[in-house]
Amino acid sequence: MDLTLKIWRQKDKNSAGQLVTYPLMNISPDMSFLEMLDVLNEELLVKGEDPVAFDHDCREGICGMCSLFINGRAHGPERGTTTCQLHMRHFNHGDTITIEPWRAAAFPVHKDLIVDRSAFDRIQQAGGYVSVNTGGVPDANEIAIPKTIADKAFDAATCIGCGACVAACKNASAMLFVSAKVSQLAMLPQGKVERKTRVENMVAQMDVEGFGACSNTGACAAECPVGISLDNIAMMNMEYLGAKASSENI
């Protein structure tokens, strides 16, 4: 199939960017979206032009590195799919495809389609852990956890940290991302000890980073490639209220 691509090109953080149009011919429907971009980049290189910079690594939908905003949708038109797992069979001959980076004040653009998501790491550093050192922990089977709880915690723990939730949200809110970790650890007995300080600190860091507020639109969960549920946000709000009600930080 033949396509017209409109791709955001931006030299660096401090430069202005713009959409640039590239025609691309003979794309196989079995190619992945990123392989289609590989083909474009090889063509650009042969012509001596600067290839399009985009983030990607595992290309198996698990590392969370790929991050394109395709025709106005985070990770493109397929539900529950990262860009690297999106295949060209979902597009048609003659289509025009617009490709942009994640748009959020907390995710500044490094170059072209690559953004800085280090804010996510800083939120996790604020409390996304159980404070245990290596060694000296009890035998794994001394902590029995009901299967239903373990499965629910697992569902929350599958967040790949890609940032699609932020990109999809009109407020650029990071609530889904933050709540996934807060709920996972709040549900598990291992995480209960620090649950109050954890939610307070992670939410505080989220605000420092400049992410927007949540208005319960649900775009984040609809666009999440791994199906993180809105229930996590509800759970985090309850955790937060509970923590603040008895907090010593007020």
Added chain:
Amino acid sequence: MILDSKIPEGALAEKWDKHKFNVKLVNPANKRKYDIIVVGTGLAGASAAATLGELGYNVKAFCFQDSPRRAHSIAAQGGINAAKNYQNDGDSIFRLFYDTIKGGDYRAREANVYRLAQVSVDIIDQCVAQGVPFAREYGGLLANRSFGGAQVSRTFYARGQTGQQLLLGAYSALNRQVAYGKVKMYPRTEMLDLVMVDGKARGIVVRNLITGKIESHSAHAVVLATGGYGNVFFLSTNAMGSNATAAWRAHKKGALFANPCFTQIHPTCIPVSGDYQSKLTLMSESLRNDGRVWVPKTVEIAQRLRKGEIKINDIKEEDRDYYLERKYPAFGNLVPRDVASRNAKLVCDEGRGVGSSGLAVFLDFADAIKREGQPAIAAKYGNLFEMYAKITDENPYESPMRIYPAVHYTMGGLWVDYNLMTNIPGLYATGECNFSDHGANRLGASALMQGLADGYFVIPYTIGDYLAQTPYDKVSTDHPAFKEAEQNVMGITQRLLSIKGNRTVDDFHKALGQIMWDYCGMARNAEGLQFAKQEIRKLRDEFWQNVKVTGVNEELNQTLEKAHRVADFLELGELMVDDALHRNESCGGHFREEYQTPENEALRDDENFAYVAAWEFTGTGNQPVLHKEELKFENVKLTQRSYK
């Protein structure tokens, strides 16, 4: 050079405990006087950085990805082994040790592997304490499954994304230390040279991948946890960015590279679909617990199927050859990876392969679905089936998957002693980056185990022994050795940018991958390897005259990043061929066609090749020097591996 493995004296089961007592300790108040660099933040790197930070050392951790959580350990699907014997099915530390030594075709060190089996039980405890959500039974206790090459259920798992959950656990421990200020994290930063002062590793030179700035970092010890080199083959199950540059540049500074030809070709991957293909996707080995592998019994039926004259369901049961069940009745579809891969190649070479290319075999779940029902199969493998459907546009619940082997893991790596230190004092290698525990073939669910064993439970002890004997003095990054290494990196960078040739980096990489796959892949022979060596040299020469790298150093330049990595692959590929050529035997993943049993199984030569081949760099294009570390087997009897 004499290779001293530093294996402690004494009985196998007592070596590690004795060693832990004998190593020198660094007083808690003195640990803050030492700086440690950890390169790579996968399971081996993140666990090491976090644990060393907890102990009180000052750690600097580096990764080329935008966050430590992206390291390719995240993609491991199936599980992690541990000798917990929670299932009461006869597992023990000795059995895990024995299975790993045998699975590695008797080319690993007994002492290292035994230690690995010992600490495996601690890993599970640690991960659960961190909040890793392993699969559980209704009673609330941990679930297990069996995995290729083992007859007990010792594999702990988190659906089909165990690596993700373990890595996020290690990442959380790392984050905690970053918050405490004990670990300083440098993402989007790539190591491009090792710095040595007075013969010891004292730092690294890195490139900031956003600004292109070349920077030096000084420390008292350097830990490389930079993963494997499977991307030499271009197409592999590795992430696109996985590379050998840090390890290779350390090799060029004197670190020996051991058993480079031991590469693992994983049997269950989605077959190649076109020449645009950028990577191969693994379908977890756990699928072989319920899937049955087969091809048509005759070439004629296979041909008709490929041409579309008949459909899969037209092939009668008696015309299907479940070749693994037929040849290996005891293990059936659960034979180790090397055996499963080689047999897939064998039937495809016979002309009985399926799919348009003929380079695929079926993995069929029809019987399992009939036996257990679709919901039960979906609960076990749902995410894998979805992934398959997304990539191939076929529904594996209705028709069998098509699979073919693909490069997956590299058992070879930097040579290390029992302390995980390379032959360069102060330089350590952990996880897939080193060669130490898997011999010539790694068993399923053992990579995660080794990465975390090295990082959580081995190096925190052994690095203290070295540091306790190292003065506190820091080396300034103004030292001539740092300046020289920076110049070296700038030199390579400028050379790559100034060639301005006609052929892209990817084009060279693909050409190298094709040579490696054809002549140094699932089966090798002397003639092919000699040919490959010449071809690689020609390709490398052309690379340095004709590669096209656009842009400048002082920017985010992904082409330049790749050019550095491919330049190193072009040297490492030749070493892999040299190693494969010299090892006149077949063992594990190294199958030399000249050395096989009448039943086409790998034929080892224990008399002449029961050693670790550790290669010394002598200049690009020069013949490397071979150093041998004899392998002594005192606790297992070397036998022809049999899974019949």
